[in-house]
Amino acid sequence: MNPSLAEKIIDLGLGAGADFVDIFEEETREASVLFKDNKVESAKAGTDYGIGIRLVYGASVVYGFTSDESEAALIQLTQALAYQGQVGNISALPLSLTQAPVIQSVKIDPRTSGQGAKLDWLRRANTAARSYSPLIGQVMVSAVDSVSQIHILNSEGLNLSDIRTRCRFSVQVTAQDQGQLFVAREAPGALQGHEFFESLNIEQLSTDAAQRALLMLHAGYIEGKKMPVVMGNGFGGVIFHEACGHPLETEAIRRKASPFVGKLGEAIAHEKVTALDDGTLFNVWGSLGVDDEGTPTQKTVLIERGKLLNYLSDRVGAKELGLPQTGSARRESYKYAPVSRMRNTYIAAGTDALTDMLASVDQGLYAKKLGGGSVNPATGEFNFAVEEGYAIRSGKIAHPVRGATLIGKGHEILPLISMVGPDLELAAGMCGASSGMVPTTVGQPSLKVDSILVGGRA
Amino acid sequence: MKLEDALSFALDTAKQQGAQAADVWVGENTSEGLEVFEQKVKNVELSTSRGLGIRVFHGERPGYAFTEKLSIESIKQTVSDALSHTQLTAPLPLELPAKLNLEPINLNLEHPVLLNIDLDTMKNHGFEMEAQARQAHQSVENVPYTALGKSKSQALFGNHQGVFAQKKANDFYAGLGVVAHAEGIKKMGYYSNQITNLAQFSPSLYAHRAVARAVEMLGPKPVPSGKYPIILSNRVSPAFFSMYSSAFFAEAAQKGQSRLAGKTGQILASTLLTLSCEPHLPNHPGSRLFDGEGVATQALKVIHEGRLETLLYNLESASREKRSSTGHASRGYSGQVGTSFSNLVVPLDSKNLTQLKSSHNRCLYITSLEGSSGCSAVSGELSIGAQGFLIENGEMVHPVDRITLSGNFFELIQKIEGIGDAYSDQMSSVRVPDILISSIDVAS
Numbered sequence: 001m002n003p004s005l006a007e008k009i010i011d012l013g014l015g016a017g018a019d020f021v022d023i024f025e026e027e028t029r030e031a032s033v034l035f036k037d038n039k040v041e042s043a044k045a046g047t048d049y050g051i052g053i054r055l056v057y058g059a060s061v062v063y064g065f066t067s068d069e070s071e072a073a074l075i076q077l078t079q080a081l082a083y084q085g086q087v088g089n090i091s092a093l094p095l096s097l098t099q100a101p102v103i104q105s106v107k108i109d110p111r112t113s114g115q116g117a118k119l120d121w122l123r124r125a126n127t128a129a130r131s132y133s134p135l136i137g138q139v140m141v142s143a144v145d146s147v148s149q150i151h152i153l154n155s156e157g158l159n160l161s162d163i164r165t166r167c168r169f170s171v172q173v174t175a176q177d178q179g180q181l182f183v184a185r186e187a188p189g190a191l192q193g194h195e196f197f198e199s200l201n202i203e204q205l206s207t208d209a210a211q212r213a214l215l216m217l218h219a220g221y222i223e224g225k226k227m228p229v230v231m232g233n234g235f236g237g238v239i240f241h242e243a244c245g246h247p248l249e250t251e252a253i254r255r256k257a258s259p260f261v262g263k264l265g266e267a268i269a270h271e272k273v274t275a276l277d278d279g280t281l282f283n284v285w286g287s288l289g290v291d292d293e294g295t296p297t298q299k300t301v302l303i304e305r306g307k308l309l310n311y312l313s314d315r316v317g318a319k320e321l322g323l324p325q326t327g328s329a330r331r332e333s334y335k336y337a338p339v340s341r342m343r344n345t346y347i348a349a350g351t352d353a354l355t356d357m358l359a360s361v362d363q364g365l366y367a368k369k370l371g372g373g374s375v376n377p378a379t380g381e382f383n384f385a386v387e388e389g390y391a392i393r394s395g396k397i398a399h400p401v402r403g404a405t406l407i408g409k410g411h412e413i414l415p416l417i418s419m420v421g422p423d424l425e426l427a428a429g430m431c432g433a434s435s436g437m438v439p440t441t442v443g444q445p446s447l448k449v450d451s452i453l454v455g456g457r458a
Numbered sequence: 459m460k461l462e463d464a465l466s467f468a469l470d471t472a473k474q475q476g477a478q479a480a481d482v483w484v485g486e487n488t489s490e491g492l493e494v495f496e497q498k499v500k501n502v503e504l505s506t507s508r509g510l511g512i513r514v515f516h517g518e519r520p521g522y523a524f525t526e527k528l529s530i531e532s533i534k535q536t537v538s539d540a541l542s543h544t545q546l547t548a549p550l551p552l553e554l555p556a557k558l559n560l561e562p563i564n565l566n567l568e569h570p571v572l573l574n575i576d577l578d579t580m581k582n583h584g585f586e587m588e589a590q591a592r593q594a595h596q597s598v599e600n601v602p603y604t605a606l607g608k609s610k611s612q613a614l615f616g617n618h619q620g621v622f623a624q625k626k627a628n629d630f631y632a633g634l635g636v637v638a639h640a641e642g643i644k645k646m647g648y649y650s651n652q653i654t655n656l657a658q659f660s661p662s663l664y665a666h667r668a669v670a671r672a673v674e675m676l677g678p679k680p681v682p683s684g685k686y687p688i689i690l691s692n693r694v695s696p697a698f699f700s701m702y703s704s705a706f707f708a709e710a711a712q713k714g715q716s717r718l719a720g721k722t723g724q725i726l727a728s729t730l731l732t733l734s735c736e737p738h739l740p741n742h743p744g745s746r747l748f749d750g751e752g753v754a755t756q757a758l759k760v761i762h763e764g765r766l767e768t769l770l771y772n773l774e775s776a777s778r779e780k781r782s783s784t785g786h787a788s789r790g791y792s793g794q795v796g797t798s799f800s801n802l803v804v805p806l807d808s809k810n811l812t813q814l815k816s817s818h819n820r821c822l823y824i825t826s827l828e829g830s831s832g833c834s835a836v837s838g839e840l841s842i843g844a845q846g847f848l849i850e851n852g853e854m855v856h857p858v859d860r861i862t863l864s865g866n867f868f869e870l871i872q873k874i875e876g877i878g879d880a881y882s883d884q885m886s887s888v889r890v891p892d893i894l895i896s897s898i899d900v901a902s
Contacts, residue, residue: 033546037713042794043543046524047532050507064504067526080504115546138714174714174836181717181837224683224862224901255495257602257637259644335507372831378602378637379644381859383843385832405832405841405862455832455841455862457899 001025001051003097005071006153009053009078014155016082018055018062020315022154024292025051026334030146033115035122037138038130043115050334055081059254059320063337100150100162100289101296103282108194110145110165118143121169121197128203129173132210135217137176139206143197144168152294160294166285166439167196168428171206175213182402184213184387189285189428189439212369212388215400222391222401224456228361229406229449230354230392232368234425237442240275241345241431242375243382243410248302248310249328249340250317251434257378259411260308268308269414272350275303277312279327279343285428286344286441290327293338297327302345303414314340332436339435346443350420357419357448359395365404365454366390366397373406380409405455413449421446459528461486461508465616467530468512471537473618477514479554481617483750484510485791491607492577494584502577503607511791512537516544518551520774524792552777556619558754560747566740567627569654572608575630580606583632583661590665591636595673599644603635621752629654629743632664638672645859647671652885654741671825678859681848683901687821688863689814689894691846692881694827696888699733699802702867704835706733706760707786707797708775715836717868721766728874729764730807735786737800744801744887750789755800758784772797804890807877814876814894816852822900823847823854824863838867864899873897 006023013021031045051074052065062081066073125141150162168189175182186209190196231239247258260268269275279297281287288297293315301309313321314329317340330341358366366389373384386404390397426443459467461484472480486508493501510533511524521543525536588604610628615621633650649668653659690698704710711719718726737755739745746755751773759767771779772787772795788798815823824846832841841864848855878892 039548040546041548042520042522043546044522044524044794045539045543046511046536046792047527048792049526060499060501062502066506067508067528068506077504077506081502115543119546176714179717181714181834182839183834183836221864224864224899255602256600335505337501337503372829374829374831376646376828378600378635378646381828381843383829383831383862385829385841403832403839403841403864405829405843405864407828407843407860407862453860453862453901455843455864455901457864457901 001151001153003159005074009074010153010155012075012078013055013082016055018057020056020155022054022152022293023051024334025151026148028146028148028333029111030144031110031115032142032144033118033122035126035141038126045115048333052334052337053078053081054337056316059316061316061337065334097159097161100160103280103287103289104165104191105283106165106193110167110194111147113194117194118197121202124202125171125206128206129171129210132207133214135175135177135214136173136210138174140172142170145194154294158294160290162289164191164288165193166191167194169197169200171209173209173213175217177217180217182213182217184209184216187428190283191285191287192283216388216402219400219402222365222389222404222454222456224454226451226453228364229452229454230357230361230364230366231447231449233421233423233444233446235427235442236367236370237346237427237444238370238373238429239382239384239406240347240444241342241440241442242373243380244414245277245342245345246375246433247377247380247410248312250311250313250321250323251339252377253311254317254320259380263308266308267306268411269303269306270417271306272420273303273306273414273417274348275346276301276348277342277345281344284344284426284441285439288343291329292331293329295325295327295329297343300326312340312342314338330435330438332438336435341433341435341438342431342440344426344441346424346426347420347445347447349422349424349445352419352421354421354423354446357421357446358392358397360419360448361392362394364392366392367404367406375410380411382410383407403456407453407455413452416450417447418450419448461612461614464510464528464533465614468510468533468537469616469618471534472512472514475537475541477516477541479515479618480512481554481615481752482510482512483789483791484614485611487609487611489607489609490577491605492580492584494581494588494604495602497585497588499581509791510536511793512540513795514540514544516541518549519544519547520550521547522794550774550777552773554617554619555621555752558621558623558748558752560623560754561738563738563747564740565738565745565747567745569628571656572628572630573610575608575656586661587632587634587665590662591634591669594666594669595638597638597640597673597676598636598669599639600637601634602637606632615748615752617752623748623752625746632659634664634668636668636672638669638676640676643676643678645672645675651883652743675845675857675859678857680902681858681861681900685897686900687818687894687896688898689821689823689892691823691825692878692890692892693825695890695893696886697827699804699890700888701830701833702835702838703799703802705838706769708769708771708779709797711769712775712778717838718766718769722768724766725764726766726868727761727764727871730877731761731764731871731874732759732805733761734759734803734805735770735799735801736803739801742801742887743885744799746800749785750787750795751783753783753785753787755785770797770799800887802888804877806879806881806891808879809876810879811892812852814878814892815849817876817894819851821849822858823849840865840867840870861900861902864901870895870898
């Protein structure tokens with residue numbers, strides 16, 4: 001968008017009494033190839049394009065978007081957004097273009113290497129997974145890339161552009177035997193170009209998924225009850241993300257819809273728990289040079305040795321609650337107003353060995369890999385599926401178990417994390433909330449929760 | 459460029475660039491809505507989005523692409539992208555429809571009077587809903603979510619054979635979430651619905667329903683783990699069937715992603731269960747006269763008295779079995795052709811809720827399901843958090859929370875021993891009454 005049109009829009013918004021106006025222009029090129037049933041099932045590419053305009057009145061947000069880039073359409077939209085404003089006379093500041101801080105290096109731009117470059121990676125994954133066992137009934141492999149060009153302008157003189165290139169590889173394997181089916185998946189991603197696909201050990205990823213699908217296909221069911229749970233590293237961090245991360249976003253705090261309202265400075269977790277949300281990790285899936293308001297991202301300590309230090313804030317949340325901005329404003333696309341969201345969220349490494357955690361449990365569950373889950377931020381109630389689980393018997397990993405679900409309240413579980421391992425690992429995921437689906441990383445080392453309700457068979 | 463012009467231009471361009479067949483889906487959505495919190499407007503949103511998606515065939519190979527820029531240059535690039543993808547995909551021999559005869563049915567999806575609702579009216583209704591909720595019960599602690607909005611959508615379909623169709627719809631919705639608090643326990647209650655008749659919209663009614671759903675769950679007590687009969691209330695039974703709906707798609711069965719492969723004609727559920735797709739129900743959001751490939755929709759019994767009668771087909775999955783589509787292609791401009799129910803319907807039976815509750819000395823009445831990540835339409839696995847009530851001798855004893863239900867969908871539908879006589883008042887494309895299941899594993 002040319003700066004003179006942006007100034008017109010900003011002047012119009014400020015003239016209608018807004019305290020702050022910003023413009024978010026996005027053009028995202030995404031491309032995917034899906035390999036399924038031993039052949040290329042689909043190849044797809046597309047362009048998302050649109051402009052979002054936001055007027056902020058105190059703690060109230062008026063937001064609109066359109067994919068029509070004409071001056072008439074944008075002026076009309078701004079006038080409609082200003083419906084509830086009062087006449088003001090603040091002038092927009094001069095605008096000069098800057099670039100977002102560099103948070104990634106792209107060696108192979110997906111826009112130039114093309115869709116055909118993905119075929120070899122897809123075929124290799126398919127072959128590796130199917131070779132693992134004749135009981136592998138279906139393999140779905142996809143390689144997805146996106147390049148987002150972002151332009152943010154605001155009434156404080158920001159005129160900033162950013163390019164975000166992401167790639168994700170997914171292998172989903174279905175094992176089947178005597179009418180029974182089980183699905184396992186691996187899906188790493190990075191803030192990188194196609195060099196990310198080249199860097200993957202595709203055969204290992206695929207056989208890992210195949211091995212898990214086969215193992216769990218023949219697993220028995222766990223008996224449901226309260227028990228100690230040792231959680232595996234990596235994607236196990238989804239439980240902290242959902243049950244604790246979301247309630248620490250100012251979007252929940254400002255609605256008083258979080259068990260952590262008013263708890264800054266208080267002990268909310270076991271002293272072994274330190275948790276962070278870091279948007280600055282180079283080339284990592286959930287990282288950003290600037291957030292979707294143009295604020296540089298940062299490494300935010302949420303919990304330090306059990307004590308709550310910070311919430312994750314966007315502009316409006318920070319202003320309303322009198323807190324600093326943490327560069328956490330995010331949105332799926334121009335179709336959403338930004339709100340505070342997580343980036344790369346993880347529990348920091350500790351010193352307890354996995355063998356010691358297991359040895360401390362007589363009867364329990366080793367949840368080596370979690371599936372997805374959900375949480376009600378207002379009450380803290382969560383629910384997570386265990387994709388790969390094992391019964392713990394007399395301090396040792398025993399037989400695999402399927403069908404286990406973890407259920408509880410995030411703020412009640414935090415004090416029960418009594419052991420934390422050194423094996424921190426991150427895992428890519430997609431997080432859904434009021435500003436849409438955004439790429440986030442979850443992570444944790446292996447850890448032990450002293451007691452949690454595990455759903456299973458009676 | 460206007461939507462109709464964009465559609466025609468894309469088809470013409472596809473032909474010029476060498477596509478042997480093509481179809482195009484163009485969509486436009488506009489919406490206005492707001493959120494209220496503590497008697498202030500928290501967020502207002504106005505939106506317009508539109509886009510065009512094309513599927514082309516070259517040498518029987520399909521290729522897809524889409525764009526939200528409806529300019530000549532961008533559409534040309536999109537068609538070119540789609541054609542380039544035909545170099546990668548496997549052949550899929552199918553013939554796009556040469557004609558489309560739409561039934562003369564008014565689905566009643568357009569409500570012009572709702573388009574006139576302005577933001578001030580929404581704001582006033584929102585303020586009233588929130589205020590009523592806060593006053594409705596002493597245990598109400600917070601009303602964090604109150605939202606109202608209207609939306610309007612238009613979709614156009616066309617293919618290289620000259621088939622053209624369009625659909626329009628608009629709606630208005632309102633809803634709120636309430637937190638009730640007593641003795642250290644917090645519970646949330648939601649109520650939201652689509653409104654087609656503004657005269658029947660009562661902010662007070664919405665507020666009291668949300669409050670009732672939060673307050674009724676206060677004072678929960680545990681129940682022992684074990685096997686229980688359960689009644690899935692008509693508030694959650696639609697979600698139960700939705701989670702497993704893809705098991706009924708032919709494509710899933712063809713690709714080893716459904717346990718229903720090869721089961722057509724077999725009894726696989728209780729004979730009480732009939733499950734249909736009803737595309738022509740007036741006022742229902744899933745209703746449609748044509749599907750995403752320009753095939754006329756039709757009512758279809760998928761399960762009839764326990765017997766699997768058919769799976770759902772689009773042109774692509776039908777082509778693999780050399781049969782006809784059942785008119786169940788799903789499509790948006792940015793996606794490829796998939797499969798979906800129009801409206802998934804389990805017909806009403808004769809038992810009312812009181813009779814269902816009295817069917818066993820002891821059962822659980824489930825009013826909330828939490829998270830679906832432990833549920834797989836592929837394996838049928840079900841492991842899910844739930845809340846509800848312990849029922850003894852037909853009477854409610856106390857609320858129950860922090861339980862999980864565990865089983866398998868394909869086994870649970872064999873255990874259906876009662877179907878209710880009423881749907882939830884929630885406007886939805888999935889209509890399922892209360893369902894009584896004889897036994898399920900419950901962990902507490």
